[in-house]
Amino acid sequence: MKRTHNCNELRPAHAGQQVTLAGWVHSRRDLGGVLFIDLRDREGRTQTVFDPADLPKELFEAATKLHSESVIEIIGKVRVRPAGTDNPKIVTGQIEVLVKEITVLNHAEVLPFPVDDPEVASKVNEELRLQYRYLDLRRPEMTRNLRVRSKVATATRVFMEEQGFLEVETPTLFKSTPEGAREFLVPNRREPGSFYALPQSPQQFKQILMCAGVERYFQLARCYRDEDLRADRQPEFTQVDIEMSFIEREDLYALIEGLLKRVWKTALGQDIPTPFRRISFEEALNRYGIDKPDTRLGMELVDFTEEFRASTFKVFSGAITNGGVVKAMNAKGLAGATQGQIETMTEYAKSFGAKGLAYIKVENGEWKSPIVKFFNDAEKAALKSKLAIEEGDLILFAADQWLNACEILGKIRLYCAEVLKAQGKLTVPADRFDFLWVVDFPLLSFDKEMNRWYSSHHPFTAPMAEDVPLLKSDPKKVRGQHYDIVVNGVELGGGSIRIHRPDVQKTIFEEILQISPEETTLRFGYMLEAFKYGAPPHGGIALGFDRLIAILCATPSIRDVIAFPKTAKGVCLMTNSPASVSPRQLRDLHIEVKTAKKE
RNA sequence: GGGGGUGUAGCUCAAUUGGUUAGAGCGCUGCCCUGUCACGGCAGAGGUUGCGGGUUCGAGUCCCGUCACUCCCGCCA
Numbered sequence: 135m136k137r138t139h140n141c142n143e144l145r146p147a148h149a150g151q152q153v154t155l156a157g158w159v160h161s162r163r164d165l166g167g168v169l170f171i172d173l174r175d176r177e178g179r180t181q182t183v184f185d186p187a188d189l190p191k192e193l194f195e196a197a198t199k200l201h202s203e204s205v206i207e208i209i210g211k212v213r214v215r216p217a218g219t220d221n222p223k224i225v226t227g228q229i230e231v232l233v234k235e236i237t238v239l240n241h242a243e244v245l246p247f248p249v250d251d252p253e254v255a256s257k258v259n260e261e262l263r264l265q266y267r268y269l270d271l272r273r274p275e276m277t278r279n280l281r282v283r284s285k286v287a288t289a290t291r292v293f294m295e296e297q298g299f300l301e302v303e304t305p306t307l308f309k310s311t312p313e314g315a316r317e318f319l320v321p322n323r324r325e326p327g328s329f330y331a332l333p334q335s336p337q338q339f340k341q342i343l344m345c346a347g348v349e350r351y352f353q354l355a356r357c358y359r360d361e362d363l364r365a366d367r368q369p370e371f372t373q374v375d376i377e378m379s380f381i382e383r384e385d386l387y388a389l390i391e392g393l394l395k396r397v398w399k400t401a402l403g404q405d406i407p408t409p410f411r412r413i414s415f416e417e418a419l420n421r422y423g424i425d426k427p428d429t430r431l432g433m434e435l436v437d438f439t440e441e442f443r444a445s446t447f448k449v450f451s452g453a454i455t456n457g458g459v460v461k462a463m464n465a466k467g468l469a470g471a472t473q474g475q476i477e478t479m480t481e482y483a484k485s486f487g488a489k490g491l492a493y494i495k496v497e498n499g500e501w502k503s504p505i506v507k508f509f510n511d512a513e514k515a516a517l518k519s520k521l522a523i524e525e526g527d528l529i530l531f532a533a534d535q536w537l538n539a540c541e542i543l544g545k546i547r548l549y550c551a552e553v554l555k556a557q558g559k560l561t562v563p564a565d566r567f568d569f570l571w572v573v574d575f576p577l578l579s580f581d582k583e584m585n586r587w588y589s590s591h592h593p594f595t596a597p598m599a600e601d602v603p604l605l606k607s608d609p610k611k612v613r614g615q616h617y618d619i620v621v622n623g624v625e626l627g628g629g630s631i632r633i634h635r636p637d638v639q640k641t642i643f644e645e646i647l648q649i650s651p652e653e654t655t656l657r658f659g660y661m662l663e664a665f666k667y668g669a670p671p672h673g674g675i676a677l678g679f680d681r682l683i684a685i686l687c688a689t690p691s692i693r694d695v696i697a698f699p700k701t702a703k704g705v706c707l708m709t710n711s712p713a714s715v716s717p718r719q720l721r722d723l724h725i726e727v728k729t730a731k732k733e
Numbered sequence: 734g735g736g737g738g739u740g741u742a743g744c745u746c747a748a749u750u751g752g753u754u755a756g757a758g759c760g761c762u763g764c765c766c767u768g769u770c771a772c773g774g775c776a777g778a779g780g781u782u783g784c785g786g787g788u789u790c791g792a793g794u795c796c797c798g799u800c801a802c803u804c805c806c807g808c809c810a
Contacts (some may be wrong), residue, residue, distance in 0.1 A: 161770075161771090163768090163769045163770060163772050163773095164766085164769095164772090165766060165767055165768070165769060165772070165773085166765065166766035166767065167766075167767030167768095168767040168768065168769080169767095169769095170768080170769055170770065170772085172770070179770095181769085181770070183768085183769095185767080186767090187767095201761095202760090215768085216768065218768090219768055219769075219770090221769090221770055223770080224770085227770085244743070244760075244761060245743080245744090245760085246743060246744080247743075247744050247745095247760095248743095248744065248745095248759080248760070250771095251744095251759080251771075253745095253771090254744065254745060254759075254760095255744090257744090257745060257746095258744065258745080259739095259740090259744085259745095259802075260802070260803075261740095261801070261802050261803090262744085262802095264802090311810080312810090313810045314809085314810035315808085315809050315810070316808080316809085334809090334810080335810095337810090359809060360809095361808055361809045362734095362807085362808060362809080364804085364805080364809090365803090365804070365805095367809070485806070588810070589810055590810085591810070592810045593810070594810095595810095701801090701802070701803090702802075702803065702804090703801085703802090705801095707801095707802090
């Protein structure tokens with residue numbers, strides 16, 4: 135039953151040849167006398183023609199009864215379509231195959247949802263798509279996503295190989311680490327009460343590989359995090375994991391820029407300019423109110439702390455007196471915001487602990503605002519010039535501690551962009567990709583509830599050399615040699631230059647992070663020991679492969695680029711996993727289940 | 734853990750202030766049709782309005798609970 139051609143291959147040049155095609159019945163058009171069946175396989179579609187004069191009656195009858203998505207094989211002769219019956223919509227539209235023989239390889243029952251109509255299929259309830267994922271994946275859009283994913287994976291491997299990297303597999307049965315995401319545990323049958331943990335990332339193994347002298351490691355690594363899901367987060371996901379020895383940050387930037395250049399060329403045929411912009415964490419917050427800015431949107435934040443330091447408007451001057459700042463943003467053209475939209479923005483502000491949201495609507499040459507009466511002429515003039523205020527603008531303010539004020543407006547900025555896009559007042563070309571490196575992150579953040587410092591990134595990140603003396607005296611000021619790669623407001627990945635000296639690493643664990651020496655030894659002893667026997671300076675990065683593919687496929691959800699994704703509750707609707715296990719299995723694993731009582 | 738949205742025929746959706754027999758398009762079944770490609774025409778079948786309870790003379794519609802999907806917050810070193 136070997137096919138001679140695929141369904142996207144035949145052209146007028148093949149006219150006269152006998153061919154064998156196999157595939158799915160995409161659509162059927164029964165004109166009573168003549169019958170057309172569009173046969174589809176992975177590559178495309180070909181029209182086949184059934185003429186009752188050419189076929190035994192039973193075969194023709196059988197063909198008229200075929201349901202969509204039945205699997206058939208046909209043998210027939212290629213011919214150029216009669217004049218005027220070409221179909222310019224498909225590449226095989228100039229020819230058709232006159233069927234001589236047909237074999238029904240598998241009959242399909244009536245489908246739970248249509249796969250032949252992209253308009254309808256794209257709107258089908260995702261629950262149903264996930265339950266019948268094998269049907270969903272037959273849709274050309276989904277097939278394309280799988281194809282892009284495969285091509286990018288291959289391009290990545292080829293590029294990394296060219297750059298001298300070794301792909302090394304690391305264990306997925308690992309052990310629990312004290313900080314970071316909640317982990318999936320795997321009970322150990324051989325020792326009651328002990329567990330493997332699935333890795334959140336191969337972080338420790340890749341650093342050990344540097345100690346092993348591998349020098350350049352990469353892996354398309356599966357990672358597991360038992361946290362709640364989002365459109366861009368699944369409990370199991372794939373990282374392009376990379377680690378290199380004897381490098382500085384710039385070496386890594388160049389590598390990733392080269393990789394992404396290759397990937398964009400491969401997937402989209404697009405040449406992206408390199409090097410990418412660099413922006414510090416502080417500047418990102420100051421200008422965009424977020425550490426992963428979408429720089430395509432404009433509407434940058436502007437600082438007005440000096441202008442309002444002595445203002446009679448106490449909400450602003452008071453915040454400044456308390457060590458805070460005043461920030462403002464011009465949502466260009468959004469003066470017509472509805473009460474509901476202002477309300478939504480106010481809720482964002484309140485969720486950050488602000489009391490409310492100050493704003494000015496610029497309409498009919500007037501500044502409409504509950505607060506503008508408190509501003510003097512100099513303050514108004516400063517606003518007008520620094521925010522380039524024009525008719526139709528909406529000005530939004532935040533007065534709070536620096537980080538909070540920035541983040542409030544950062545959140546509102548993204549909301550405003552959504553509203554403006556929906557109104558057609560803001561358009562972003564689909565082929566525009568704003569890449570940037572965000573650098574100079576604070577090494578540590580303070581947890582008020584636990585009253586202790588924790589790593590902003592992870593505890594292996596090296597501090598900036600010149601900031602090391604501040605580690606104990608002023609931890610807040612210490613910057614880490616950490617970097618994030620951001621594209622269009624999406625955090626594509628992050629990494630850092632690592633600590634490679636055991637004494638520094640031990641200080642971080644024990645003195646800064648307050649992990650007890652016993653715990654440190656228990657969890658990271660092997661790593662600290664490895665560092666004693668000649669650890670090269672090293673650093674690396676991990677890119678979120680699913681997010682990367684989602685961006686290339688222009689879909690907001692990584693579920694569209696994962697063959698068998700989970701729902702928001704971590705369930706696979708096709709296989710119904712997770713599921714209960716037998717008492718015997720539990721007994722073998724020394725596990726007793728205490729079922730939660732439901733009221 | 735919290736907040737928002739959705740749930741009506743196989744699919745996508747409608748159904749006025751709570752009011753007669755819950756409709757449409759596609760799909761499906763039957764019949765007709767020899768150049769269609771969203772084929773066309775005629776006829777037909779198809780409903781526990783997610784589930785449970787309540788209010789009411791009367792509930793798809795209102796109330797309470799619950800389940801599923803989804804988006805967001807928390808969380809994601």
